Amino acid sequence: MTTLKAKLHDDLTTAIKARDELRSSTLRLTLSAIAYEETAGKSARELSDEEVLKVITREAKKRREAADAFEKGGRADQAERERAEGEVLATYLPKQLSDEELAAIVGEAVAEAKAGGAEGPKAMGAVMKIVNPKVAGRADGSRVAAEVKRLLAG
Secondary structure: OOHHHHHHHHHHHHHHHOOOHHHHHHHHHHHHHHHHHHHOOOOOOOOOHHHHHHHHHHHHHHHHHHHHHHHHOOOHHHHHHHHHHHHHHHOOOOOOOOHHHHHHHHHHHHHHHHHOOOOHHHHHHHHHHHHHHHHOOOOOHHHHHHHHHHHHHO
16 A cells, blocks of 8 residues: 555544544545546556545545535535535645746746747647646646746737
8 A cells, every 4th residue: 555545544544533524524535536546447456656646636626626616506615615625635735836936937848948949829738748747736737727828928
């Protein structure tokens, strides 16, 4: 068992013993998503820490999107629950980049892509190829794309 998955199991046990319903249900759902990912495909396999992190990131994104949808639907109580679950998952994710840090990384990538001959809208793909490995897991893809567009336009 990977160290991150083991930490999730240990934290689930602790949450159950502490009768922390929010934390235990969130961790159960996340471990279930991990187990599903491990058994999906032609053969079962154990996920690496990096793959487990991707599953946690995906689950956190689902919580953000659900909270927004509930908010728009006038269900503030359910939106608050989704946000709280997202905060639980955020404790397992790497620290998110600030806007300034993201702008600096994207700025370097834009300069690198332009030096490589990429111009205009076609540069978007080239810049994203450079940026994505540098920010993996530390910035939401939509935030990265928005920053790339902003810097390419300006």
